Amino acid sequence: MRDLMKELNNTIQSMNMSVRKIAKEINVSRTTISNGLDFKTGEMKFDVYEKLVHHVYKDPLKQIKMIRSFIENCSTSMNVRKALSYSQVAGEYKVMESLIKRYSEKTKDEELKKVQNDVRKYLSVYNLYNHRNMDRKRGQELLDIIYETRVSSDPECQVLLNTLLMAAEYDKQRYSAMSSYAEAAEAYIAKMDNGYVKDCLRMQYLERIAYTQLHANEVDNCRATCHEIINSELNFTVIKATAYCCLGESYIFENPLMAEKYILKAIQCLEGTSSPKGTQKYSSFKTTLAFLYIEFGFNLNNIDFEFISDGDLAYYECLYGDKQNGYRIFERLKEKGLSAFQMYYLSRIENDTMMARKSLEEFEKTGSLIYAQLPKRILITEGVL
Missing domain, CATH: 1.25.40 (Serine Threonine Protein Phosphatase 5, Tetratricopeptide repeat)
Structure with a gap:
């Protein structure tokens, strides 16, 4: 972790960037950034580091690499929770899987044991989520695993649980059943303290709400929710990709070309993440695009039959x-x-x-x-x- 902070600090200095100016632009105190880079107060907070990386590096691949390196080396329970939240909304499912494995394995390291105990209840729910993320379990299969798993009453865990239940019901095409879980998720979000994890979970919640509104044919509300996600300053690639696809679906009957534009944008967003083709979302977006082309009889040569x-x-x-x-x-x-x-x-x-x-x-x-x-x-x- 010290080497990573040194690399980031050296980059800032080599580019003649002012820490004071950076602090003002990303809305973080100069002292917080300086102490984090110098390791004076221990490990930098994940959300501060993420903002810093996105500001300093303009190459998306370099940003991803630097954030992955931080996640691979983070060692505080709060940073592990934030890293899990980030991985979910950014589509870093393999990174999440590695993090879950690292903090689940037996160890003799007492400090690591302490962090493992702190984050165990969160690992359990994210492990469930990753079954769907990686397209291993969906619908009833996923519901069966969820029902067999004991989930903590902690608000953070309950938000995750209820948004995952919404996703499983969506897989089973029981769209009206999503509403009760949406209400529960919203109630638990309200109980959480403000901060990075809450921001991540709220975006996941909005993602599910957008699809609830879509299937209820509340297209104006759906579009407003999608635009709220897309226009967010938070760097949540996969959530924004999902919002683009949902926005596209809202135009299917009104303007098929507009629908195509947004669904293609969704696919483009996902292709900037790690291993998009192995994810449930990528397959879903491709399938939706294929349906659009078949239904309205245009761009048939562009259908990707691998995902139909x-x-x-x-x-x-x-x-x-x-x-x-x-x-x-x-x-x-x-x-x-x-x-x-x-x-x-x-x-x-x-x-x-x-x-x-x-x-x-x-x-x-x-x-x-x-x-x-x-x-x-x-x-x-x-x-x-």
């Missing part, structure tokens, strides 16, 4: 490719039970109003009022709604 769902592939094949192959995929999907989207796809392909009604019922049952517009359009066109 079976339902979307069947839809694509029936509309633009090998129709027989598309129907074969649909037959396999029928054995598992068709989703609301898949019912809509078939209703559009076959101009089947009965299937469109079933799709509408399913969308309304899950609480996805925005996507209920898909089968509604067919029913209105056919004059049966």
Whole structure:
């Protein structure tokens, strides 16, 4: 850690930067920065260091490298908690995994043991989160693990738990079920002391709220929430990427080109993080983009078939490719039970109003009022709604 502070200090000096001026610009006291760089008061606070790194280094890759180095070497319980929060909102899932492992392993080091005891309850919840982050567990599988895990009543842990439960319900397409968890998360956020961790958790909460508003077809509220996240001064890459995708989805029926613009921006944001292709979000954004192209019949050559769902592939094949192959995929999907989207796809392909009604019922049952517009359009066109 001392070597890292020395490197940062040397960079500041070599660039003839004034610590006093930096302090004013990042809203941190000069003494705090100087003492941290000189290690006079021990380890610098993570949030101070993050602000400093983003101010001193303009290369995003260098910023990421410097922050990762700090996380790999941090040793205070508060910095570990802040590093976990940062890793979640910045998409540094492998860094988070390494940090969890480091503070979970048995050790004879008494100082390390003390920190491990302090952060154990937080590691437990972040470990759950990383199952979904890394696309290892989703939906019911994730819910099963959550229910088997004892989670602390600490407000920080409860915010994490409830936002994760919202995510799991989202995976199961039970959008209306997200509301009760959202209320619980908001209540626990209010109980937390102001600070970096609370800021991180509030952004995670807003991310989930944006999608709750999207599926409730509250597009104006959804867009306002997305813009609040995007315009935040906090450097939370993955949360901002998610806000861009959600913003894009809010324009799908109103302006498909605007929707494409924001979803592409979301993917671009994620591609600036570590190992984006192994994450649930990257796959989700790509799938959403594929749906947009298939539904409105443009930029079909830009579809990334590595990240297309079976339902979307069947839809694509029936509309633009090998129709027989598309129907074969649909037959396999029928054995598992068709989703609301898949019912809509078939209703559009076959101009089947009965299937469109079933799709509408399913969308309304899950609480996805925005996507209920898909089968509604067919029913209105056919004059049966």
